[in-house]
Amino acid sequence: MDTATRLLADLVAIDSVNPDLVPGGAGEGAIARFIAGWLAEAGLEVWLDEVRPGRPNVIARARGSGGGRTLLLNGHIDTVGVAGMAAPHQPAVRDGRLYGRGAYDMKCGVAACMLAVAAAQSRGLRGDILFTGVADEEYAGLGTLDVAAKYRADAALIAEPTEHELVVAHKGFVWLEIETQGAAAHGSIPGAVDAIAQMGAVLTELSALNRQLLAGPAHPLLGSGSLHASLISGGQELSSYPARCVLSIERRSIPGESPAQAEAELAAIVERVAAADPSLRAVVRRGVDRPPMSTPSDAPLPLLLRRHAAEQLGHDVPVTGVPYWTDAASLAAAGIPTVLFGPCGTGAHAAEEWVDLESVRQCAAIYTRVIESFCA
Incomplete structure (x- = not known):
């Protein structure tokens, strides 16, 4: 397996079902510790913030040399339940897709963020890179609410799967x-x-x-x-x-x-x-x-994302809004302009869930370029 596939497979193999959705669910402790260890080995400062007992956010920072902008990358590490799935935590790769609970929603985006932060943190940037792998998005959004109360950034990217569309607004x-x-x-x-x-x-x-x-x-x-x-x-x-x-x-x-x-x-x-x-x-x-969320499409982060995505994918990406709610609103309400952009696949909350692996690799490359431009 290439690095992206191996990392995503490792994440999917860890049960992180939200216990507020499914009584007795494993929660985020094990996956947060795995992510923290992986990022620490990559050279980042890493720590865990407990949102509720045994249910932490994992926070990682790559400090810049000073004078640059801070970019926050965010992804949730909890999943919904696994009813109807034969082997939810046994990742399977077939025809360029990786199957398993959380593969699409949204461990694919978390993996892409981890790869991008690891790649960009040694580039001598002036600004800081902040990654937050958050708990409880699937229930009450407590993880990102905690991040919004504790950390500051000039802009934020949430790596929810969006089929390579740039989401700048939601209800x-x-x-x-x-x-x-x-x-x-x-x-x-x-x-x-x-x-x-x-x-x-x-x-x-x-x-x-x-x-x-x-x-x-x-x-x-x-x-x-x-x-x-x-x-x-x-x-x-x-x-x-x-x-x-x-x-x-x-x-x-x-x-x-x-x-x-x-x-x-x-x-x-x-x-x-x-x-x-x-x-x-x-x-x-x-x-x-x-609250709803709306970020101007001509703000610095959306403009950079559109440019680097077009270069990586070979075509312009649609700018859109979605009817559902996401953690982006919690960051935007704290004064951090936020957008969503992530991989392609299907099966969020369904019995069959998969993500297109090439889209994960493409997102990691796009995120890396965006970090380098935004934090330069």
């Missing part, structure tokens, strides 16, 4: 709940307040709001915001009126839309429904939220 999300409150009563009593039935008017208003959002102002790369009803629960048994009904909602946001705005939209719906039905009693609660 955020807000999780909310609406609870309607009735009064528990025997099912034979006519006119009792039915919490589930009262949610019907709320759902109708939510559909109208989503249509309004889809027709409203749009981001040039992301389109409009949106929302959907995700979960609903209520009631005790068939012979009783339900005392409560809880609806869980996900609001996808674009730059310029805030969690407070999303909460206010739902509060306005409750007010309108209550005006039409004075018996309605309802509350709105806001849960987890994460």
Whole structure:
């Protein structure tokens, strides 16, 4: 095996299933220690930052001579579960592809970053190179939140697989709940307040709001915001009126839309429904939220990535936005302009997962050239 294939195979062979997703999952400890050892042998300063007990980020720095810009390379080292996979941690190479859990999402990008940092750190650069292999991206993003709180950089590259497309924007999300409150009563009593039935008017208003959002102002790369009803629960048994009904909602946001705005939209719906039905009693609660991300495509890092990617691949790379959320938003919110660019493959979270090995080698070469230009 060449160096890139061997490194990626070694990473895939280490079980790093996120234990918050799968109880009893191995977590990031073993893979963080492997990465730390590999980078230390390559000559970098390396240390582990525990995000939660036994679940560290691995941090590596190649210090420049001074006066240059710092570039942060980032990749998550946890994976989702392995249900339905026969041999998830036995990497297999076939027809130029490497198969196994995490091969695509996203140990391929981690391997490319490690190779690039190792290659570039001896080039006499003025700026620092910082690599962060982070925990918990697949659940709550705690690893990159910890990095954003502790470290500074002039720009950041997240090596998520993007099919060699340059991602400069993605949506955020807000999780909310609406609870309607009735009064528990025997099912034979006519006119009792039915919490589930009262949610019907709320759902109708939510559909109208989503249509309004889809027709409203749009981001040039992301389109409009949106929302959907995700979960609903209520009631005790068939012979009783339900005392409560809880609806869980996900609001996808674009730059310029805030969690407070999303909460206010739902509060306005409750007010309108209550005006039409004075018996309605309802509350709105806001849960987890994460911001959208947008980096100008003419910022220094995107321009360098486009130039070096075109030189390596022989064609211009698309500049795009994606509808899902990533750790890039946590770095951008800390004032670090961030983009995503990574290898090609398929099978994220699926029973068959693979990455194109040549694309990993190409990304390592592109990252190396970007580091040399940015930190020169």
